[in-house]
Amino acid sequence: MSAYSHLFTPLRIGTMTAKNRLLMSAMSINFGVDAAGRVNDQLVEYFIARARGGVGMMLVGGGAVHPTGLELPDLPKLWDDGCIPSLQAMVAAVRPYDCRFGVQLMHGGRQSYHDQKVAPSPIPAPAVVKGVPRELTPEQIQELVAAFGDAARRCREAGFDFIEIHAAHGYLINQFLAPNANRRTDAYGGSFENRTRFLMELFRDIRGKCGEDFPVGLRINGEDYIDNGWGLEEACRLAVLLERAGAAYLHVSAGVYGSRQLTIPSMYAPHGCFVHLAEAVKRCVSIPVAAVGRIKTPELAEEVIREGKADLVALGRALLADPEFPAKARRGAAAEIRPCIGCCLGCIHAVLALEPGGCVVNPGVGREYLLKDEAAAPVPRKVLVVGAGPAGMAAARTAALRGHRVTVCDRRPHSGGLLRLAAIPPGRGELADILDFFEADLGRRQVDLRLGTPVTGELIAALAPERALLATGSLPELPVIKGFSQTRLNVATVVEVLDGEVAPGERVLILGGGQAGLVLADHLACAGRRVVVLNRRRHFAEELSSNDRFYLRERLKGDRVTLHKGVAVREFLPRGVRFAVDGVETTLEGFDTLVVAEGMQAVREARRLLETAGVPVELIGDAREPRSLMLAISEGEEAARSL
Ligand SMILES: Cc1cc2nc3c(=O)[nH]c(=O)nc-3n(C[C@H](O)[C@H](O)[C@H](O)COP(=O)(O)O)c2cc1C
Numbered sequence: 001m002s003a004y005s006h007l008f009t010p011l012r013i014g015t016m017t018a019k020n021r022l023l024m025s026a027m028s029i030n031f032g033v034d035a036a037g038r039v040n041d042q043l044v045e046y047f048i049a050r051a052r053g054g055v056g057m058m059l060v061g062g063g064a065v066h067p068t069g070l071e072l073p074d075l076p077k078l079w080d081d082g083c084i085p086s087l088q089a090m091v092a093a094v095r096p097y098d099c100r101f102g103v104q105l106m107h108g109g110r111q112s113y114h115d116q117k118v119a120p121s122p123i124p125a126p127a128v129v130k131g132v133p134r135e136l137t138p139e140q141i142q143e144l145v146a147a148f149g150d151a152a153r154r155c156r157e158a159g160f161d162f163i164e165i166h167a168a169h170g171y172l173i174n175q176f177l178a179p180n181a182n183r184r185t186d187a188y189g190g191s192f193e194n195r196t197r198f199l200m201e202l203f204r205d206i207r208g209k210c211g212e213d214f215p216v217g218l219r220i221n222g223e224d225y226i227d228n229g230w231g232l233e234e235a236c237r238l239a240v241l242l243e244r245a246g247a248a249y250l251h252v253s254a255g256v257y258g259s260r261q262l263t264i265p266s267m268y269a270p271h272g273c274f275v276h277l278a279e280a281v282k283r284c285v286s287i288p289v290a291a292v293g294r295i296k297t298p299e300l301a302e303e304v305i306r307e308g309k310a311d312l313v314a315l316g317r318a319l320l321a322d323p324e325f326p327a328k329a330r331r332g333a334a335a336e337i338r339p340c341i342g343c344c345l346g347c348i349h350a351v352l353a354l355e356p357g358g359c360v361v362n363p364g365v366g367r368e369y370l371l372k373d374e375a376a377a378p379v380p381r382k383v384l385v386v387g388a389g390p391a392g393m394a395a396a397r398t399a400a401l402r403g404h405r406v407t408v409c410d411r412r413p414h415s416g417g418l419l420r421l422a423a424i425p426p427g428r429g430e431l432a433d434i435l436d437f438f439e440a441d442l443g444r445r446q447v448d449l450r451l452g453t454p455v456t457g458e459l460i461a462a463l464a465p466e467r468a469l470l471a472t473g474s475l476p477e478l479p480v481i482k483g484f485s486q487t488r489l490n491v492a493t494v495v496e497v498l499d500g501e502v503a504p505g506e507r508v509l510i511l512g513g514g515q516a517g518l519v520l521a522d523h524l525a526c527a528g529r530r531v532v533v534l535n536r537r538r539h540f541a542e543e544l545s546s547n548d549r550f551y552l553r554e555r556l557k558g559d560r561v562t563l564h565k566g567v568a569v570r571e572f573l574p575r576g577v578r579f580a581v582d583g584v585e586t587t588l589e590g591f592d593t594l595v596v597a598e599g600m601q602a603v604r605e606a607r608r609l610l611e612t613a614g615v616p617v618e619l620i621g622d623a624r625e626p627r628s629l630m631l632a633i634s635e636g637e638e639a640a641r642s643l
């Protein structure tokens with residue numbers, strides 16, 4: 001029996017039964033749909049991988065019911081019958097895996113990425129998407145009501161087991177519900193009854209066109225977390241109405257574009273951050289209720305069900321990071337789950353930049369159709385990976401999976417390279433989860449991991465590798481600025497400070513307003529230091545996802561940290577700095593420490609030794625060129641595939 005007995009108990013939802021309590025929440029992944037809106041092999045294999053991984057229910061995200069409501073370009077277009085055949089083929093391909101498969105129906109309203117936006121009232125979205133939407137006329141509202149019903153009917157004809165209506169996250173239906181987006185004075189605005197009318201009408205239209213035996217769930221917000229938005233009290237009232245109207249389940253989420261709590265929170269938000277909202281709604285109804293929000297371990301998912309806070313647990317990003325999450329949990333191998341680190345970079349940040357969704361820790365997202373027939377390497381080789389950072393460990397893991405005999409050496413006593421240090425500042429600890437995953441996985445695959453082991457000529461001779469991958473990472477670059485060598489400030493790099501080699505004083509200048517500089521500022525401020533950040537770029541922490549940056553910027557709003565951007569540093573002084581912003585000069589003095597957290601330069605130690613020994617060497621990750629974690633991991637995996 002599974003350690004998670006509540007999680008792996010079947011659940012009746014309307015007329016269907018799900019084999020367990022895990023639901024893959026709808027994610028508009030922005031790939032696998034052709035120009036005509038038909039789904040292709042890329043999307044099909046993405047879903048097969050998740051269904052095979054054991055999830056009980058899953059949803060296709062972002063099914064657009066009407067051209068005016070297409071949120072992102074590459075999402076399923078459900079507004080004509082031409083969409084049915086390709087959906088039918090996808091449903092048939094997923095069928096063998098005993099997973100209840102549904103589609104989320106949505107209309108983006110004012111949060112759509114095109115200029116034909118419509119909404120209950122002509123009020124722009126509070127953030128992210130620009131442009132004033134056109135106010136819907138009563139006739140257009142009726143057209144959209146029917147569009148929801150027709151799209152649902154098409155999903156049923158395609159063979160899906162259920163649908164979910166997207167009434168959350170600030171999209172069209174939520175815009176009708178929320179006073180800040182709905183200023184209508186007709187039957188669709190004003191009172192609670194009027195604001196819920198659009199939803200109740202389209203719900204009835206769907207039931208009329210699909211039949212009462214077709215399960216229709218709804219995603220609603222428990223809280224918009226924005227001024228004059230939709231809140232928990234009204235969500236509970238609506239839940240009762242929806243139950244009476246025949247809803248199969250309710251899925252309680254939160255947030256809109258521009259809200260104080262983000263719908264897709266980064267690593268700074270607590271695990272299970274929206275569970276309390278589902279719990280409150282569950283108290284008002286007896287149909288199944290799903291909880292969501294940074295639930296990334298089977299332990300927490302089990303606890304939510306066991307404690308009766310919800311009947312279903314929705315996993316979004318956890319299933320991007322590891323489609324096998326449910327199967328691994330079920331067979332007692334939770335420690336083998338590849339963890340989502342809450343960076344938001346490969347997934348939602350990419351999608352909102354209109355790129356295909358992916359995952360920083362799992363480069364296989366969106367490439368399942370390319371990787372599904374991956375076989376063992378034709379010739380197993382002896383491979384040496386130099387450097388046990390993310391690129392090196394990702395490469396070693398894939399190489400071992402393909403049957404190579406792999407040794408990884410790192411001169412440091414711990415794995416992870418600089419990412420270990422990046423995980424030290426407050427709220428950043430989850431970055432280390434992926435390192436721990438890799439290290440444990442290398443152990444399971446009999447990779448010979450030698451920490452505290454610099455590569456020497458003798459070692460190369462003893463190991464006699466046939467191929468080498470150089471993943472020795474990068475180190476901070478020192479700037480060329482007047483006064484830098486003469487200042488009496490205690491000068492250190494961000495690496496030396498986080499590594500504990502240099503103890504900063506009470507008043508610290510940080511040169512660099514990227515990710516490293518800002519998380520260090522937070523770290524030092526939390527330790528009671530006063531910090532001034534000088535950012536020579538125009539924007540702060542551009543390499544973070546906007547969701548992650550949002551939380552970090554909020555944390556830095558206290559009075560211990562002062563941020564300057566667009567800075568031209570004129571010179572470092574004995575105890576301070578003189579700089580200009582837009583031509584206006586400022587001199588700051590009275591500091592004791594200067595920390596450099598700006599550019600990085602590649603470290604390529606051991607390259608010569610390997611080349612001299614005649615071992616073919618490939619550079620990966622920061623050793624090739626300092627870049628992102630996402631590229632480090634994907635490049636590591638790709639290099640291992642070509643060995
Ligand atoms: C790339 C991406 C796309 C998303 N698209 C949708 C969507 O189309 N509909 C929706 O209701 N939620 C969408 N979400 C939100 C997720 O369903 C989920 O509520 C959110 O990621 C929080 O859950 P998690 O912490 O388990 O990821 C999306 C999330 C991501 C990461």
Ligand code: SF4
Nearest residue numbers: 340343344346359360
């Ligand atoms: S990109 Fe980051 S937040 Fe998104 S699923 Fe992957 S690890 Fe999680």
